[in-house]
Amino acid sequence: MARPNDEVEALLQEYADLIAITGGDAFKARAYEKAARAIGGYPADIAKLDEDGLKEIPNVGRSIADKVIEYLRTGKMAVVEERRAKIPAGVRELITIPGLGPKKALRLYEDLRISSVSELAAAIEADALADLKGFGEKTQDNIRHGIELLQQAGARVPLSLALDTAEEIVAELSGVTGCTRCAYAGSLRRMRETVGDLDVLVAAKRSDPFMAALCELPATAEVIARGTKKTSVRTAKGLQVDLRVVPPESWGAAMQYFTGSKAHNIRTRTIAVHQGLKLSEYGLFDTESGDSLASRTEEEVYARLGLPWIAPTLREDRGEIEAALHGELPEVVTERDIRGDLHTHTDLTDGLAPLEEMVAAAAERGYKYYAVTDHAPNLYMQRMTDEKILAQRERLRELDGTQHRMRLLHGTELNIDPDGGVDWPEEFLAGFDLCVASLHSHFDLGRKAMTRRLVRACENPYVNVLGHPTTRLIGKRAGVDADWDEVFAVCARTGTALEVNAQPDRLDLCDEDILRAREHGVKFAVNTDAHAVPHLAQLRYGVGTAQRGWLTRDDVINTWPLTRLRTFLRKGR
Template sequence: MGRPNDEVAELFQEFADLLSITGEAAYKVRAYEKAARAIGGYSEDVSKLDLKGLRKIPNVGEAIAKKILDYQETGTIRQLEAVRAKIPAGVRALTAIPTLGPKKALVLYEELGISSVDELAEAIPAGRLEGLKGFGAKTEDNILHGIELMRRAGDRVLVDVAMGVAEEIIEALSPLAGRCEYAGSLRRCRETIGDVDILATADEPGPLMAAFVELPLVAEVIARGEKKTSIRTVKGLQVDLRVVPAESWGAALQYFTGSKAHNIRTREIAVRAGLKLSEYGLFEVESGDLVVSATEEEVYERLGLPWVAPALREDGGEVDAAIKGELPRLVQLGDLRGDLHSHTDLTDGTASLEDMVAAAAAHGWEYFAITDHAPNLFMQRMTDEKMLAQREAVHALGERYPDLTLLHGTELNIDPDGEVDWPREFLSGFDVCVASVHSQFTQDREVMTRRIVRAVETPGVHVLGHPTARLIGRRAPVDADWDEVFAACARHRTVVEIDAFPDRLDLPADLIRRALRHGVKFSIDSDAHATGHFANLRYGVGTAQRGWLTPDDVVNTWPLKRLLAYLRGE
């Protein structure tokens, strides 16, 4: 079923996109976009709020609040349906392509009659777009790349979507089960999830299976049995529930967590020891006697290995490291002492400075940085005066939170030449400056590398924000020589960010490991635009674990004094 806030947010984002196609005023489009972000990041469940409660959501006025109530009561928004009816379904299908905006989709439909992704994929190499205004060779390449991205994503969903489904199911089934947890790629914290694996124990599987297929999120029962039942949710995600005896729990959890490559390595170790490892347990080959199966720790120990964290189980060297006793002590969510990247409603956030600080304080952090956008991201309309006024407000607010040190920062824009907003003198007034690429994503490798390196070498830049600028399934990572970038970061002590937003998770795990070899330090940041976004830090931590990071590798696990000294270059 998914989180109600996310469902409503998707509807208002679609509303904004469709209004853009129909030529509505830009302020109306922005109003729905802001409402979508605010609803998606709001901490309370919108399905349980009345009109007065909905009006408390930032950027949600009475008209939008009434539309939310309309959706809760009828399952649809009448005004949205009316706009949908004005726009051919083919145009809406084309807008799903990353890099293809709604207006260009309408041109393709009206001028060439293209109404599907497959038709567009055939039309470009056939030369049908040649001469069409606004569709040069570079645009065509970008569209084809966007189609490739979309097809590669297939039916996979972002990790937070899968997590929401898994946790809803576990909450519902746990009263009927001895143990109930998610396994598979979700437990390994992969960026996207193809299907969700739920593992449970029960003396009698029947009641558990019956409850599973009756859950509100179930759209279709694919298969049903005593040991395994598979359903498809209303959002199209497949979920497999497996019920195992309590005494087999550890072996089953190890097996169904995977990955396949990791399991092959552990089974090879078992075979060399005269053992057989399966989802039922670890057995003596000759006698068939069960050796261990109750816990994962027992299974790994009997194989001569320490327990391997799920995030490492990708056959990326973790088995060899385990044999040598060299597995890292991975960073944990509880290790984070603060957050170095967040936004307020001064720019594109949806919550006030006061609300963001209160939410940060509720996490028990030692420090928290407010880093609103700088002026070169023109649509945010930042000025020197606004930023300096915010700095005063931050300092004043800090007096109300003696246990939380507030850091005043900014997110700078790395322009096409590698320049950043504001001169060095102005930058020196900030506690922390994050610099990120927000435009011109398709520059060639050499130009992009030079651009990023120049930014990280700039005095006053402390953090390279969401380094690849990717949006998973929607925008490809920029093309850069990452070894050169990471070497520059190491030389200039520029921290490399792991942006925890589920559609970013940027830096990705494979590049984290490359950066680690260069000796860089990292920050795991929420990039929160609403109070509810702090919850995404769990996915940033999972990505850091997949990159083999320890607490010492992550600067926002450090005490404030050590962090500030590092940022100052001391």
Template structure:
């Protein structure tokens, strides 16, 4: 299974929320919030650390370390349980709404008796919240947005949570005697940003040992249904997982069948019917005689239908069938194509690791270049100054080329950059003469999300027109399941990016994946270039690039579309924006 860090981080964040709900010390709540971030981003599995090792994690003091050990040793923390007991279940249900903070949840519960999401939506429709202190029409609108986000998630989870569980299951089942093949399929293999149920496919002559091993996994809490070819379980994380076992000679047909979206599979079956064939999870058959034609590999199945093998992220019926018939499928960008990462943070601002650790980890990933882009001064909470940024630049220059990179000649080239804040009028931190000293500038919206469509559009376009802005970071600002994207005319922004030579970021963090695949498809038609970046705030975050690449693939991008696959000389030429 995944490291314990995420589980412990969630507990610490919950404790911070409980402190806020119960009117506890705000400073103490912030301390636990910081500790949650630090634990979640720590490179080592906290379950392997003693008290001393835990206290070496930034923002984790003795008291917090003791609570972490208490949880790891016993499965609960007395202090957390004590606060949980003080909070009505209704308030805790309300805090699931992304835009409703714990204090406001307590107010609507105590003042209006509201204890469910449906009751809250009804109270807003009746305008009952407006009489409460701190509430008003804008607050109601924000809460309704949050309710929509909560309902639209439909119990789906982020791709990283599903991927960790799926890979653990595949690893466990692959070790079972008699298992010839095992892989995850479905929407996870297509790299969708959120996942409902996980589909696992295995090939074996005898399914019984696999089914027994599957239902006996330590994180399985309930067996929903069990049979010779399919078993469904519920896991401790709340995710349902289906295991299907097929004969080895049906592997390819089954993998094709259980990977494609419903719309993609309808199209492939239609092609089969036109050729007097029948396609199922067991193979491609002659419709008349029932004779099996092919089934062993996906490539064979697609080839017999007159198609090239279609990469899983494209199997959404968004033109991939037509492109395949014309032999015009793109050669999709891969993680191996990446030469660097152009948006990362250190502990100079809100990152968790020093510059040296982040650079060393980047070199270990085999990158040729790596950009440090800490926040600029307009985000006041980051305490950035000209002097601190210039001191970092000097250190970056000292370290440039000193980290050997795996599989590449020469040392890791370090680029000194910054993440600028795009202000309400499209302005950015620092004047041009200071910006000219950076190797690159990422510019992002971090506030004033509720401006009008015209204001937000002009704001982003103006940032693109700045000669020192190279990349628009997390362009729509969305947080999956927590905050919708801003309402801007994205086509106008895409046109501005293409016109000015400004790249759009595909932010690889699993709670952003911003741009979305649908937006990438549109932007690509404008001729925009892209940067797939980790936005890493800790060493483990660098590995999130796989999710950004998956999103880029769903947007049909090739390596040439992505600027951080380019050689350094070509990249630096692009970053000059014609200056």
């Protein structure tokens, strides 16, 4: 169910990795990486483009365009097949370990014949890598941690893939005759950062048409089990989908039950028992008479239990029941509340679209304001200069207010040096409307040094937002080690907002860190960190994560009116 753009992006990225593994030209590998990113971020469906259309995509020349057309026509790319054949499958498995690069993977295979994750884990435990050059104690610790991350991810899929799949299935099943309601539930509805199985519910009087429709979907690769109440299939991407059909009158109870979480449901069922009731996926019943008391809507079910409706993203048994009972349940922030995006990029640095296109796309989303924050010069590969950023500022001022009266803010994403310093002196930073500061390197500093680094950056009077604070990549890279309570306290004291980065492979800060930071009185910014027009739509993932962290409109600075936001950005100066 992935877009052709996503499929080609993954294939070109794999080819770049295969080039690196086999010791190929580094510039060639980098060219394919750039093309992969450009195609993945391209807004149009590449399956509808000819060679000339493909060549209009940044970083896509004739050679790459020809390979893309070959894949779209045949489902294969010959050069990738050839490279795969030259490399043992075990080596390709090894490079899935976060922190283990292609050269080290090949070295492990050639010197020790290690060709699987389990073999590598055993070799580390047996101290078999001790004499291998380049595999010192610290490297082995990093690899061991990478294996742990890989195993934790297991068969779970990213939130974005699960949501795309769910929405397509819901759209298909909603069109089947007899459907009165259809929606996804489970951990996806709770917006967990990864999803194991996908739960889909249908309200209808007859189940057979829906079970048949699910089994016959193009994306269904395997039928695991088929019944009248539940059918399970596996998609081509390996995601298990469980479909349940319930009577229309049981819709609300079923949604409450199958949304979960398990811990939340135990609490609601316990409340029911104490009231002489029984709660199931079919309704809330009087234990003695068996009469149904509530079932059609979730609101009815919760109300009969003496509770207000609880947002799905809060249903983790992290205090939401107590808050509901005491009238203290937060009204969590929604996507509609977001007035603007405060962290985005253009093709001036590593973005894929020019300023004008990004601004137009933001205006179409109905934003009241929008910030452009291209990289600063200390991230050397972006080749930023004072002249370039000032020219962008001039053009941005020309565009200000021209698109649906949306106001434009000129910002930058600063790079936090190992000592906590940032690009540009204070007198130059004073010319920006806002500054996001982020870690892009030196992730392995010790806890004390990392904490000092982050604290110093937040104490800079021109740093407004700490971008993707922990730098984690879900299932690929752990966050940096720091005393986060100290960092959160400094953010609250200095008026530095913490970012909830909406990129689905980041979601940084995560929900648990948000909950901790919120206790310190920190403010937050939910941003996309968009590098292409389609990335602006990823805001939904950041908002879902913010909800899981109990954030309200007042907690999130980019829900505020522009005048209040500008006051915050002055940071007391």
